[in-house]
Amino acid sequence: xxxxxxxxxxxxxxxxxxxxxxxxxxxxxxxxxxxxxxxxxxxxxxxxxxxxxxxxxxxxxxxxxxxxxxxxxxxxxxxxxxxxxxxxxxxxxxxxxxxxxxxxxxxxxxxxxxxxxxxxxxxxxxxxxxxxxxxxxxxxxxxxxxxxxxxxxxxxxxxxxxxxxxxxxxxxxxxxxxxxxxxxxxxxxxxxxxxxxxxxxxxxxxxxxxxxxxxxxxxxxxxxxxxxxxxxxxxxxxxxxxxxxxxxxxxxxxxxxxxxxxxxxxxxxxxxxxxxx
Numbered sequence: 203x204x205x206x207x208x209x210x211x212x213x214x215x216x217x218x219x220x221x222x223x224x225x226x227x228x229x230x231x232x233x234x235x236x237x238x239x240x241x242x243x244x245x246x247x248x249x250x251x252x253x254x255x256x257x258x259x260x261x262x263x264x265x266x267x268x269x270x271x272x273x274x275x276x277x278x279x280x281x282x283x284x285x286x287x288x289x290x291x292x293x294x295x296x297x298x299x300x301x302x303x304x305x306x307x308x309x310x311x312x313x314x315x316x317x318x319x320x321x322x323x324x325x326x327x328x329x330x331x332x333x334x335x336x337x338x339x340x341x342x343x344x345x346x347x348x349x350x351x352x353x354x355x356x357x358x359x360x361x362x363x364x365x366x367x368x369x370x371x372x373x374x375x376x377x378x379x380x381x382x383x384x385x386x387x388x389x390x391x392x393x394x395x396x397x398x399x400x401x402x403x404x405x406x407x408x409x410x411x412x413x414x415x416x417x418x419x420x421x422x423x424x425x426x427x428x429x430x431x432x433x434x435x436x437x438x439x440x441x442x443x444x445x446x447x448x449x450x451x452x453x454x455x456x457x458x459x460x461x462x463x464x465x466x467x468x469x470x471x472x473x474x475x476x477x478x479x
Contacts, residue, residue: 203281203282203286205291206289207290207292207293208292208296209297209337212290213337215288216251216337219248222248222340222341223342224243224249225334225338225343226343227252227331227334228253229257229270230254230271230273230274230277231271231277232280234383235374236346238346238372239372241284246342250285250286250287250288251289252281252288252289252290253338255290256270257326257327259322260322260323260324261323261326262320262323270385274291290338307325308328311354311355314351314449315442315444315462316352316464317351318440319440327352327355331343332365335367342369343367345371346372346375347371347372347373347477350460350462350475351449354446354447374474381395381402382473386470386472387472390467394470400429400433403429404426404429407426408426408478411425412455419451423443436467437467440463441462442462443459443460444462446458446479458479459478
């Protein structure tokens with residue numbers, strides 16, 4: 203496994219690895235959800251490149267960039283066990299050399315959900331992912347369903363800008379009690395960790411209501427809200443039932459519909475979703 207920090211070195215090595223190439227972009231502090239992406243990439247490609255880069259441009263001024271969990275030594279040992287060919291670990295200065303002033307923006311679908319809650323977030327995501335695609339030139343790139351809107355935004359960017367690769371979205375990997383695996387789960391103390399299970403409980407309730415014939419989206423939203431609000435440690439950012447492509451909120455549930463929510467527990471902001479289809 204080669205570990206590369208410079209863009210020119212990444213491009214040089216890229217010329218000598220077997221096609222097709224799968225890319226797994228990460229911010230590090232890897233967990234089983236990331237490993238599912240790497241394993242899928244390993245199955246579907248001759249070579250696998252993983253990137254580890256905590257991207258400052260997708261964090262707001264009051265968010266956790268400086269404190270985002272990092273353990274590069276552990277990450278590298280995990281990726282080596284998974285037989286990753288190249289790990290690209292650039293510095294912020296390498297990815298955003300001064301004076302950096304070019305950005306990728308996907309407009310309409312970033313005005314909803316995470317885009318509304320975190321202004322500028324998806325400009326940072328789209329820009330860094332476009333840069334990674336240009337540097338690595340993958341045949342396929344792998345993302346997790348937990349960040350559903352991110353995958354939708356990246357698919358739109360790839361389609362609109364005629365990028366020559368396939369975006370693969372992998373199902374959310376969950377703990378035994380349903381909590382979606384996330385690097386930020388480490389922030390939760392034991393009481394908060396228990397409270398966090400309410401996100402998946404609310405999503406499961408929505409799925410159950412829909413499967414039993416409920417089509418009124420607002421009724422489902424209200425029952426989800428009631429369930430989450432019973433947990434005193436929660437502070438709800440949003441509960442959404444939206445079209446899975448446009449992310450416009452639905453009045454009547456028609457599949458595929460994205461049911462998602464963002465909830466703060468203590469200082470930790472958690473997101474999760476299910477697709478009704």
